[in-house]
Amino acid sequence: MPKILLRAASVLLLTPLLAPTAAHADPPAPVPVTVPVTVNARAGLAVVPETGIGANHAIWDTTLGAGDTADLLKDAGVQLVRYPGGSYSDIYHWETHTAPGGYVAPNTDFDTFMAGARRTGAVPMITANYGTGTAEEAAGWVEYANVTKGYGVKYWEIGNENYGNGRYGTPWEADNRADKSPAEYARQVVAYADAMKAVDPTIKIGAVLTTPGEWPDAITASGDAGPWNQVVLTNAAAKIDFVILHWYPGATNRTDRIADMLQLAKEQVARYTGRSDIGIAMTEFNTGSSANGATTQPGAVAAADSYAQLLAGGVFSVDWWNVHNGIGAVSQVAGHTDYGDFGLLSSAGCTSDGTVCEPAFNTPFAPYFALQMMSRFVRPGDQFVKATTGDPSVVAHAARRPNGDLAVMLLNTSHDTAHTVSLGYQGFTPSAAAPTGWLHTNGATALSTTPSTTLAPLSMTTFVVKTASNPAGLPGRPGQPVVSAVTGTTATVTWPAATAGSRPISKYEVHNQAGGQLGETPGTTLNLTNLVPNTRYVVNVITRDAGGGTSRPSVALTFTTGNPAPGGCKVTFTDASNWGNGYVGSLDITNLGDPIDGWTLTFTWPRTWQTLGSGWNGTWTQTGQTVTVTNADFNKTVATGATINIGYVGNYSGPNIYPTGFKLNGRVCG
Structure with a gap:
């Protein structure tokens, strides 16, 4: 379920101490500084997939197959639609079109969903019932979809958020199995894959992972061989084609977490499967809340940034939650009413007291235009390339078209300040033709085709810059290194x-x-x-x-890269226990040099969202991101070849990158 996000806008109030006199004129207004944006066309990222821009449908939405809904999604550029809807997937039985314990709306059966998907022109992704279903039931669905009806459904998830079955705390996901361990889930993924691929060997099977940095990632439950991801990947490695992440960013939009989240997920997949061909799908994602723009422009700007980062990082589908969701907590955000609705389109609902109602049914909310902007910015086959800016409130993304042209998306995250930008390029020469593109500003009800290098507050702008030349006969790009x-x-x-x-x-x-x-x-x-x-x-x-x-x-x-070769000292790090937002770090310090009489160990937290909770066997302090520990009386002296142990509690609120680069008395340890 979506979590609450909060974003605060700061306002500077200037109050004069004395009234100005005729002899003292007001100082001239400061000249705005132009923000440089640099695009490096030689710094390639991922190639844009056919299924990148996705959205969730749910069986409580009577219009999931309706023509007007499908047409709106098509105009937004939605390329993949997911069914039957979040946690309902683990109670839904496709053949009887029932979900015991939940509500199933009329006109939401599988064939109706497929009709809507086809009208949208979107690829379907189906979540098979793991919680109350069986491998045989899932195989029957594949047979009906791809053999009987010829729908050619390629992507099949095994369950929704199955780590939420109570294994790590209060359950929210249905799971009728007595064994709720990740090992049992992995065994069932294998059974589901075997049964489903026996019907259609061309389908792709996805397994549910915890998202790095998000609870309950990294927690090892009693009796398990390791955290959920380690156990699932190790035991289901041979049978899966992609893995599934969900991300609801929490207290802030936290787009700065995305690169580490993806890198940790890729490292886990590689480490525990030994494979490099397993894809990543973000099948549920949302940036909003009533406090931070669920239906208004701050949520839209964050959505565009997140979609671009996730796709540039190699995710093959990012699926917004939800098409229609319903009114939530109402507030004022960035000068507009925010309805606390996690949908792309209005459900036309009202608050319980009837005092506030959403706009007319299917009215697009601001995040809808983020998806629409993304579909204009990048197309399948484009390649993301690196873009940087000189101001943190201006975010830039870029992609190279196959014809050599360059698309640049600029996001102004500031609530109240306009920024003028200048575009510069590396490895790309623009033509003299004027760029074309699209613009969406705070409160706008459509994209316009009049982009400007002066970015309004909370705006999304895309430029398409023509290349000066795109010579024929150049060599192809190398494969994935x-x-x-x-x-x-x-x-x-x-x-x-x-x-x-x-x-x-x-x-x-x-x-x-x-x-x-x-x-x-x-x-x-x-x-x-x-x-x-x-x-x-x-x-x-x-x-x-x-x-x-x-x-x-x-x-x-x-x-x-790892630590340097051992020199005068060696530090061995162990994550002794982890509870999802903190862990116990154990450090063994080995003296490989002369005897030590008094020592100081230092290291730096890799990320700003990591902090020191407490420590033992020394005096621990933190200044900025640097942690310093000095010896206790009982371990002041360390003989040559001797090892001492110290430990700490580390807290984190994002992907947990472990510290490295330990220094003992100023010397880097191996």
Whole structure:
């Protein structure tokens, strides 16, 4: 269920101490500073999928298959629709069209849903009933959908939020099985996959994961071999095609968490399955609340930013919750009435006392226009590229079209300040033609086609910039690179070969998105050296031909180097226990040098949402993001080769990146 989000706007009030006199004129108004926006077309991210922009339908919505609803979703650019609706999926029986314990509206059966999906032009995603269903029931649904009716439904989830079955606390998700462990869920995923693929081997099976940084991620329940994700991925690795995340950001929109959330999810999938071909789908997502723009422009701006980040990070579908949801807590946000409704379209409901009613049925709320802007900004086959800005209140995303043109989406997150931007490019030369695009401002009821480089407060703007040239015969981009043998200072990057253009391929170049080329080779493997320990690298591979022509960049590869080789000291870190927003960190410090008489250990929290709770076996303090611990009397002296143990409680409110880069008396430890 969506969580409440809160966003505060700050207002600066200036009160003069003395009235101005004729001899003292008011100072001139400050000249607004132009915000630079830089697009690096050589810093490639993910390629835009066919199913990126999605939305949820639910069986309590009588209009889920209606023509006017389908047409509105089509105009928003919705490419995937999910059915039968959140937690109802685990009580819904498709053949009888019943959901014991829940409400099933008329005109919401599977065939009606499919008719609406086809009118929208969207791919369907179906959530099979895990909580009160069986593998045989799910296989029957596949047979009806793809054999009897020929619908060709490709994507099938096994359950909804099945970690919410009570294994980690109060349950909200139905689960009739006596064994509610992640191991049992994994066993059932295997059984479901076998039964469903026996009917149609072309379908894709998705398994439910906890979202990194969101409860109950990282918690190990009694009797389990590890947290939910570890157990599910380890035991169902051979049978799944994609994994499922849900994200309701909480107290703030927290779009700064997305990159770490995705990176941790990818690392978990790679670690526990040993596979690189498993996709990620965000099948439930929403940024709003009555306090922070569920139906108004702050929620829309955050939605556009989140969709772009998630798709640029390689998620193949991001599905808004919900098409119609219903009125919630009513408030005033950014000068407009916010209805606390998590839907894209108005349900025309009223508050319980009848004092406030939503606008006419199917009126688009502001987040609808975020999806519409996204569908104009990126199209399937485009490739996201890196974009940066000189002001944190201005967010930029960019993508390269197959024809060479560049699309740039600019979001002004400020509630009350307009910003003028200047666009600059790396690896791209714009033509002299004027850019075209779209604009949506606070309170607007449609996109306009008059974009401006002066960004109004709480606005979404997309420019399409024509390329000066797009020469034929250039080589193709390399395939998705992978990394292996990562140490503190080295790594091996390998990629599938590119297709040659009109000239032979002469070499491949590996570029660091933080700047600089890391190396080149005529082959498809490069050993990187002289890397910085404890550093996250984002790299691309580019093909260069015999005439100097270059390809588009590969999809990005992200990896993090480890600690340096042990020198005078070594620190071994262990997550001793975790409860979803905090953990016990245990540190074994080994002295590999001369005897120590008095010591200080320091490290830095990787993220601002991590803090020190308490510590033991030393005196612990935190200043900014730096943690310092000094010896206790009983462990002041550490002989050569000796090991001492200290520990702490670390708190976090987002993806938990463990600290590295420990220094003992100023020396970096291995």
